[in-house]
Amino acid sequence: MQDASSIQAVVCIPTFRRPAWLARTLASVIAQETDFPFAIVVVDNDAANPVGAVCAEDLLGPAGLPYAVFTEGKQGNCHAINRAFAEAMQAFPRAEFLLMIDDDEMAMPGWLAAIVKTARRENADIVGGPVDREFEVPATTAVMQHPLFGSIEGESREIDQIHGSGNCLIRRRVFEGLQSPLFDVRFNFLGGGDMEFFTRCRKAGFRTWWCAEAMIHEFVAGERVTARFLMKRSIRTGSINYVIDRIHSGSALKPVAKNAVSLWLGLGRSVRLFTKTRRLLPASHPLLVSLGRTIASLGFLPKPYKG
Template sequence: MPAIWIAIPTFRRPDRLAHLLKTLPGVAGRHDVMVLVADNDPHGQDGAAVAQQLQADGYALPLTLLTVGQPGLCAVRNAIADAALSDPAMRFVAMIDDDEWPQPGWLDALLICQAQVGADVVAGPVDSCFVGHPPRWARETLVFRPEERPWGATPMLWASNNLLVSRRAFAMIDAPFFDPRFNRSGGEDLDFLARLRNAGARFGWSPDARVSEWVPVERARLSWVLRRMWRIGCTETMARRKALPGRAGTAKLLARSLAILALRTAGLTAMLLPGARRVDIAGQWIKSWGRLYALAGGAQNHYGAL
């Protein structure tokens, strides 16, 4: 039985999903690999149709299809975890999003880092691939730059769009692994990883385990980038607020958020300097306001079937 599950949650991106699935056999064509496609659109099921067509055409990897009727990020990720854990042969779940595709050596690099570091969870960089001709600032802004850090053990990971999770890691925390409170807001992966860190999980980073992500034209716009920074501020604070409950925790987060806002406000003057990364400076300022919005009880609903 396959020991490595490549898990793909999908929602109304059939063309992107097809590209990812067609790429996988050449990059992760191992005898111990299977692919799980979890379609989170019970009405259209375009992703399911893509997976079924590839199966009918003799897809080169074992492919399982899962339809998740409950909408939302946590619902589909928990369904994936439950399905994988139900197979006693499963040792690792490799998570990748449906608008991404792996670069050569991706899976092997994750597994090598896991083995050598003794990591419970390993991640790698995500490179942006722009559709069309974006403005120069879009290629340079923090939102679209891949995270870079040294190979090996690392104290914390931040996202699940390029992540290898061991069976042992799932056993370290209680279900639901992805808290339904983040179902429509995002931030469920940050909460998942923070709980693993608090449970003593060991993290690894592999610079060679790279995936590429499509950046459509509508995302390479200033309005989208600034909204993205706002959402990051909101979801980071939601996750931290869960870890610091009660009035004392809220007061601590409020003091921290106000201090960061003051710092970012003072830093706005740097936008006047030649060569300044103005979008990043403005984005960090807006992210600070997103933190305060979350602390005030504001909710964000950006994801999930409609």
């Protein structure tokens, strides 16, 4: 096993009540081939029944890779992510690259080598990569055309920012340049803490790159492809956008004014999307996002991750 001081990259995996899926994620990371030493940190966010921690110990113990497994008692995905990154930086003090993959994902061969190579070559602060989705149940054309399943596309290049943490690399200097908590715990049960984090990184001047070769495979559960779920998710996306705007606008009035503009633009975008797809479900997304902004401005925020 490598000495902790020699580790150059740490892959962080927060998990919550999905041990079988976590096992698949871990197997894909353990199998990564690199020319640099790396480690794995797992944080189980279910202190009452930490089956994820048990699963991680069982798999990582015989793997021969440096690793650490923790249980985070404070429920909430931002608490788990903050704990994972903090423990990774402390346990592996010379690791320059901190990465994250979710417990419903699988790293494709070459993922870790490609994303670190891009960070080194471009001296990037943050690097993101594509997420290819596999639906556990047959998905309709309307579902597959839904904007929520869209992603950044195209060749590797510098971009303004990424929006999700499910396939990302963050350089240590980014954490050292931001105030704690790194992922804002106000987003614990709403979701969107990663989007707020990367928005803050962009505003702080950190450079973000897109690595087309760093592919992650995400498994989408059956309950996440229903019209009901996707419509609620669209509304929640708008709520997240409003909260982020409120935090960063410096004015209480600007986000509210933006809501009015968003409703008008959302209607137009929905009409154009329906003209393109001829399907109501994907076309409803822009208008429901605008509705979510308005609902959030009235103080009503969904909490899908609580419980």
